[in-house]
Amino acid sequence: MSDNLVFSHDVLSSADLVIDARYAGSRNGNASDEPLTHLLKLSNQGGFRIRGKREDPLLITIFSSLEDQDWPDDVDLSTGVLTYYGDNKKPGRKLDETKRYGNNLLELIFENLHLGKREQIPPFMNLP
Template identity: 50%
Template sequence: MADPLVPLVGVSRQGGFRYRGTNKEPALLVLTSNLAEPDWPDELDPTTGRFVYYGDNREPGRQLHDTPRYGNLLLRHVFELAHMGCRDRVPPILVFTTESPGRSFRFRGLAVPGHPAMPSTEDLVAIWKTAGNERFQNYRAVFTILDAAVIDRTWIHAVGTHKEEQV
């Protein structure tokens, strides 16, 4: 079975981090999680919209931002934009979870960096982990899933297809 997210939202194949555009200037981000990794326990609270997501440096041997899919660089980028007050430059972030083995996904919502119940000093934190005898870092990111049950597919496909005029 082909990956349904590729034709659905036009992002790259595979991985927890997928994007449309470039890794330096993504037009759209997709975060996927199985919510079942014991060492990296992503979690979603549907009542508060709080989504905790762990980055993609999940094994020792790499620096925090030196990951093949650029996920931790993307996390740093969107949280920097949000913290600098440039939320209009944060790309839309769609969150999906896997529903069963294979390629079945459930749309969870449109996310923004941070959460109202958390200070900005704590919404993106590099944490230490030890595997074997090696220590390494990964991000723990906290997002808010907005209260929008349906996102228009026309809007999703239009994101990033044309540059807005600079004022």
């Protein structure tokens, strides 16, 4: 059991992903503090964080603090359904006009799905 297993920040780049383990961040006061960037080799900003290139992602995580009262992201633990609003929260903007291109990423995934290119769809993880 990994109830007490903690990986320090300095070993994250070589640490295994273990259920219920804890992964320590650093204390620099910026985005480099996040352990996910180092553990999973992900981009470190935005709701959609990827490993690889945006045009050819290898892993996609959806990150939410679940704290925005006006746009209440939610995870239904009984069904596994994630309701995610993303960052396009300004009226009048097109669906794909976002700073981090999350909706463009979803468009790529849906296009690959409908073209029968399932092997080009990376795994998704939800990380609160």
